[in-house]
Amino acid sequence: MADEHTLAHQNGAGPTAGTGRPFYQAVGNEEAVFKAAYRQGLSLVLKGPTGCGKTRFVEAMAHDLGRPLITVACHDDLTTADLVGRYLLRGGETVWVDGPLTRAVREGAICYLDEVVEARQDTTVVLHPLADYRRQLPIERLGETLNAAPGFGLVVSYNPGYQSVLKDLKDSTRQRMVAIEFGFPAPEVEEGIVAHEAGVDADTAAELVRFGQAIRRLESGGLREVASTRVLIAAGRLVAEGLPMYVAAEAAIAGTLTDDVAVNRSLKEMIGVYLTSHD
């Protein structure tokens, strides 16, 4: 079952894959912190809202450090066996198949556990000895303990906004890690990101970012999550296809942030105020 449920891919699968560096625009000192921690064999936790660049950041860091990247999208059914491996029946024979974490430990890859708090609690049993100075992966089913190959790095992410208290990261887990907090970039930086990723001109990008910032200033305003860089880019892409700005913003921003009719209406009113020049 592991492989159906565990979304693992090597660097090279995404749209930004290839030989070049994935486009990542630094927002603060996150690149220096990541590289220092990695060189010291320290594990990292990336905290921040959805769509603020965590995944892209890890892709860029893996590229800069010349390590393969193995990503696992964690979900609430994810067990230790999904990460470590299990015996499977192959052509009448029982064979051991490494899970993504074990592969990363053997290959010296960077293992990125996305939304780690979603995974079942029992996974901490294998994560703790890996995350601290031991750098070891106990594989109970094989009766073995692997020492992580040089180059192995453990990176986890989570979105503190989503989780209930029950799903918070345990203190004993977080204190084994170095934390990098992600927020949204400064406007001029985010404009550059939107222009690059959506292929729109600087004025269009600036307008979308201004609108995004107005939504972020709403504080709660009935939204679970504010407008991320990701949704601004999506709106920009629709504009690049020739759609009017307000149509793009309604579809890619207002529609994705809420299902609440009243909140949706006020977002559309904001679109009228902030994005008038293109309708």
Ligand SMILES: Nc1ncnc2c1ncn2[C@@H]1O[C@H](COP(=O)(O)OP(=O)(O)OP(=O)(O)O)[C@@H](O)[C@H]1O
């Ligand atoms: N600093 C940045 N540099 C370059 N691109 C960025 C940056 N921040 C965001 N992006 C863009 O925003 C998109 C969303 O970012 P990404 O997928 O990395 O977010 P995330 O934080 O991993 O979100 P989630 O928590 O939902 O997985 C990226 O595909 C990329 O186009």
Ligand SMILES: [Mg+2]
């Ligand atoms: Mg991500």
